[in-house]
Amino acid sequence: MRREIYAYKCRKCGQLHYPYRMVCKGCRNNDHNEFDPEPLPRTGTLVTYTDLYALPAVFEVPKLCLGIVELPNGLRVTGQLRVEEPRVGMKVRGEVEVVRRETYDEYYGMVFYEG
Amino acid sequence: MRDVYVAGIGITSFTRLEYPLSEIAAYPVMMAIKDCGLREIDHLYVANMGSGRVNHQTGLASAVVDTLSLTPSGAELIENGPASGGSAVKQGYMAIASGLCDVVAVSGAERMREVNNLEATDLVATLTHPIAEYIYGVTLPSLAGMFTRLYMEKYGVTERHLAMVAVKNQRHALRNEFAHIQQEITVEGILDSPEAMTNNPYVADPLRFFDCCPVSDGGAAVILATRDVAESTGRPLVRLAGVGQASDTHCVHEREDPTDLLAVRRSAARALGMAELAPSDVDVAELHDAFTILEIVESEEAGFFPKGEGHLALERGDTTLGGTLPINVSGGLKGRGHPVGATGVAQVHEIVHQLRGEAEDRQVEGARVGFTCNFGGFGNNVVCMAFVRE
Numbered sequence: 001m002r003r004e005i006y007a008y009k010c011r012k013c014g015q016l017h018y019p020y021r022m023v024c025k026g027c028r029n030n031d032h033n034e035f036d037p038e039p040l041p042r043t044g045t046l047v048t049y050t051d052l053y054a055l056p057a058v059f060e061v062p063k064l065c066l067g068i069v070e071l072p073n074g075l076r077v078t079g080q081l082r083v084e085e086p087r088v089g090m091k092v093r094g095e096v097e098v099v100r101r102e103t104y105d106e107y108y109g110m111v112f113y114e115g
Numbered sequence: 116m117r118d119v120y121v122a123g124i125g126i127t128s129f130t131r132l133e134y135p136l137s138e139i140a141a142y143p144v145m146m147a148i149k150d151c152g153l154r155e156i157d158h159l160y161v162a163n164m165g166s167g168r169v170n171h172q173t174g175l176a177s178a179v180v181d182t183l184s185l186t187p188s189g190a191e192l193i194e195n196g197p198a199s200g201g202s203a204v205k206q207g208y209m210a211i212a213s214g215l216c217d218v219v220a221v222s223g224a225e226r227m228r229e230v231n232n233l234e235a236t237d238l239v240a241t242l243t244h245p246i247a248e249y250i251y252g253v254t255l256p257s258l259a260g261m262f263t264r265l266y267m268e269k270y271g272v273t274e275r276h277l278a279m280v281a282v283k284n285q286r287h288a289l290r291n292e293f294a295h296i297q298q299e300i301t302v303e304g305i306l307d308s309p310e311a312m313t314n315n316p317y318v319a320d321p322l323r324f325f326d327c328c329p330v331s332d333g334g335a336a337v338i339l340a341t342r343d344v345a346e347s348t349g350r351p352l353v354r355l356a357g358v359g360q361a362s363d364t365h366c367v368h369e370r371e372d373p374t375d376l377l378a379v380r381r382s383a384a385r386a387l388g389m390a391e392l393a394p395s396d397v398d399v400a401e402l403h404d405a406f407t408i409l410e411i412v413e414s415e416e417a418g419f420f421p422k423g424e425g426h427l428a429l430e431r432g433d434t435t436l437g438g439t440l441p442i443n444v445s446g447g448l449k450g451r452g453h454p455v456g457a458t459g460v461a462q463v464h465e466i467v468h469q470l471r472g473e474a475e476d477r478q479v480e481g482a483r484v485g486f487t488c489n490f491g492g493f494g495n496n497v498v499c500m501a502f503v504r505e
Binding site: 017018019047048049050051052053054055056057059064066067068076077078079080088099100107109110 | 232233234236237240244246247248250251252253254256257260261262264265268316317318319320321322366367368369373
């Protein structure tokens with residue numbers, strides 16, 4: 001099964017949101033569950049990034065590269081970056097992979113690669 | 116609404132403190148009571164973020180009100196992340212302005228050094244979005260690092276400017292006996308010398324070690340009162356003239372322009388508007404420099420300098436003690452330290468100290484209008500305040 005991360009499209013005004021929110025930011029439609037989920041596109045442009053060296057204890061690596069990526073539908077996503085030399089504006093493609101392992105849990109999220 | 120005055124102030128050293136959290140919160144209230152002589156307190160607000168998680172103590176306000184023997188006065192814990200202190204002072208303002216109380220004590224306290232730095236960073240990282248940020252390893256320094264990279268590209272801020280903020284605020288802190296960091300540094304030592312990568316390594320590039328505030332323990336308190344009560348103390352009259360608060364999207368990536376800190380802009384405009392002041396009226400400001408970049412950007416968003424020119428004002432020395440608008444004369448979060456819940460109250464403490472003219476060798480000459488900006492999350496909940504000496 002291909003894992004997906006979803007954006008949420010308002011059924012009234014069509015605005016996309018990521019992550020999920022209870023009330024649409026565009027039209028503030030207050031009816032419950034008025035969103036259609038749609039998978040996030042897997043390509044985008046790197047907006048900004050950082051190499052983080054002071055890591056939360058569960059990450060047993062010397063550094064973690066984190067970035068914000070803009071997708072073709074205008075949404076932005078925060079994710080992990082596995083790129084040799086990141087550059088602002090570079091094209092990246094995303095995969096849904098394990099991004100965090102704790103004693104009993106694995107968390108899936110967006111990991112971006114070059115290209 | 117009734118006018119609200121800051122009648123008394125008190126503070127602990129910001130450092131590693133080997134006292135129970137309830138005592139770190141109570142001691143500055145005792146100092147503030149001593150400062151103004153008011154012993155009848157109608158209500159106590161305690162600002163704190165991590166007591167349940169870090170110190171294994173909940174219901175902190177109930178413990179503090181009792182250890183101060185202020186029972187049966189009402190008491191509440193206010194948690195609004197790193198802006199808890201500003202929020203608690205705002206609650207105190209509302210209690211007095213509304214007529215519900217005449218005298219309110221507000222304490223902010225944190226004891227974060229009880230755990231190691233990784234756990235303290237993780238506590239603050241729990242402010243981020245649980246599934247869209249936190250799981251990736253996002254921490255506040257990482258959000259600040261990504262923000263800094265954008266700001267550098269767009270406005271020409273350099274690592275040198277960031278280092279200048281660190282040097283300035285640590286120099287200011289040398290004049291504050293309560294400040295955590297008592298160490299003079301130079302741009303050469305942390306940026307240019309061959310040892311710079313050793314003594315100032317990257318934390319979340321382009322942010323380095325000296326761009327980040329320390330993890331501190333500490334407490335600060337103020338006593339707010341009506342005009343009648345404040346006058347009766349015989350202490351200089353400092354009015355809390357404006358309070359503004361604004362929020363922004365939880366996820367940083369959802370912001371329309373990721374180089375804007377809209378909640379700072381909006382809360383500052385509200386605070387100054389309410390006080391009927393312009394940014395140019397402000398004589399001294401305490402901004403939330405948890406990271407050096409934030410002092411520069413907040414000084415722009417508050418309206419002190421045009422957008423993208425805060426680093427030029429820094430270069431000119433405008434924001435140094437003796438400049439046209441000294442910022443973080445106390446040392447700021449960078450030099451004084453950042454016990455999360457205490458910071459917003461400590462900012463008010465410093466401004467009142469300055470407006471009273473009692474700040475001795477770090478006194479901003481003739482300061483009559485002061486401003487504070489207490490920044491919660493990565494700018495998703497900000498409290499600004501304006502103070503006027505009467």
